[in-house]
Amino acid sequence: MKKIIIGMLLVLQGSIGISYATGCDYPNIDGVKWYHISDEKRAIYLEVYNIAAEKIKAEVESQKLQKGQWGIILDIDETTLDNSLNEYENYKTYEFNEDEYNKAKGVSLPGAKMLVNLVHNLGGYVSFVTNRNGEAKGRVEATVKNLKQEGIYFDQVIFANGEEKVAHNKNPRFKAIETGKYLDDIILTNKLPAHEVIAYFGDNIQDFPNMTQDNMRKVDDDGYSMFGKKYFMFPNPTYGSWQ
C-alpha cells in the first residue's frame, strides 16, 4: 500500500510540478541527480566562471589594479567543490553529516580551477570563506587537503567558528578580508593584508555581502543588479538557506 501511495505521489509530483511531495521517502532525489550528473549543471558552472573571468580581467585593467591590492572571495561547498557523490549513491539512506567533509572527497567543479588560477596569475588574492565548522576536529586540515588535492589554488581559508546561526553569518569575515583586521575568535589558515574584493562567488544568497533570503525577497530586480558583474551565483537545488 505504501508503495502505491509513493508511486501516486511521484506521478502527481511529475504532472503538476510540485517540487516536494510530502510523504515521499526521497524528496531530494531529482535535485541531487540533476546536480550530480546533468550536463546543464556543468554548462552553468562553466558559463558563470567564464563570464566572471572576463569581468575580472576587465576590472583589473580598468582600475589598473596592482598585485596585492585586490582579491576575490569564494564559498567552497557546491561553489568550488562538489560533494554530491555520497548523496547521489546513497539517496535512500542519506542524511547530512558535516563529518563527511573530513574525508576530503569533494571534487572540483567545472571552471573553478581556471578562475582561481587566473586571479592568482593576475596578482589577486584568492580567499575562501566557508561555513564548514572550523572548531570540529580535523575539519581545517581536511578542507585544505581537499582543495589542494583537487588543484584549487588559494591564499587563505576562513571557517565558521561554530554551528550556531551567528557563526554562519559571513559578513564579519568578509569585513576582515577587506580591512585586514581579524577578530580574535576567527578560525583561518592565515591572515592577508587588507585588500579590495572585486568578486564574490557562492551557491547561497548568504554567500554575498548583507544578503539573506528575507531581505532579498523584499527587493525588486534592481536589488540583484550586482549579479553577473561582481557577484556570481551557482545553482544548488539540493540544500540551502532557501529550505
Ligand SMILES: [Mg+2]
Ligand atoms: Mg556552498
